[in-house]
Amino acid sequence: MEDPVTRFYKCRKTCCEMLEDRGYIITAREKLENFAAFKELFEENEKLRSRMTIITSHKNDANNKIIVYFVDEVKKTGVKPLRELTEKMDEKSIQRAILVTQNTLTPFAKDAIKEAAPRHIIENFLDTELLVNKINNNKIIYNI
Known part of the structure; x- marks a missing residue:
């Protein structure tokens, strides 16, 4: 099985590519x-995935922001991380989230995700779905 830090690195890299593909x-x-x-930054953030959040704006509209929130829980994810996410979204006036x-x-x-719409549009991905960029068919080579 792959090292969790390496796996998270690949996942976060794919998220950045996905965001760029979306503009x-x-x-x-x-x-x-x-x-x-990445590993140094992750360690500075006490190895908490939730502290590695990505917030960015769309190229064509600076008000169109998105947040990518990585949940720390290894087991099933409950409502608590969603509450934390929607609080961040409200705080920063962000409507979209991954x-x-x-x-x-x-x-x-x-x-809770269904109830949050249309005020908060939240897409959910498993980190295993983001280990490889499926849109970009080129094999991603990670220098680890």
Whole structure:
């Protein structure tokens, strides 16, 4: 099985590519970040995925922002991380979010996502779905 830090690095890298494909601004630092730099930043953030949030604006509309929130929970994700996410969204006036979980959502969490719409549009991905960019068919080579 793959090291969790390596897996998270690949997942976050794919998220940046996905955001860029959707027309959002990704900084050069995020695009060019290698594994060593990522690992150092992750350790500075006490290895908490939730502290590695990505917030960016769309190229054509600075008011069109999105947040990518990585959940710390390894087991099923409940309502608490969703509450934290929607609070951040309200705080920063963000309508769209990508919630990246390590496991499935509880039924209550799924209902909470539905109830949050249309004020908060939240997409959920498992981190395993984001290990490879499926849109970009080129094989991604990670320098680890």
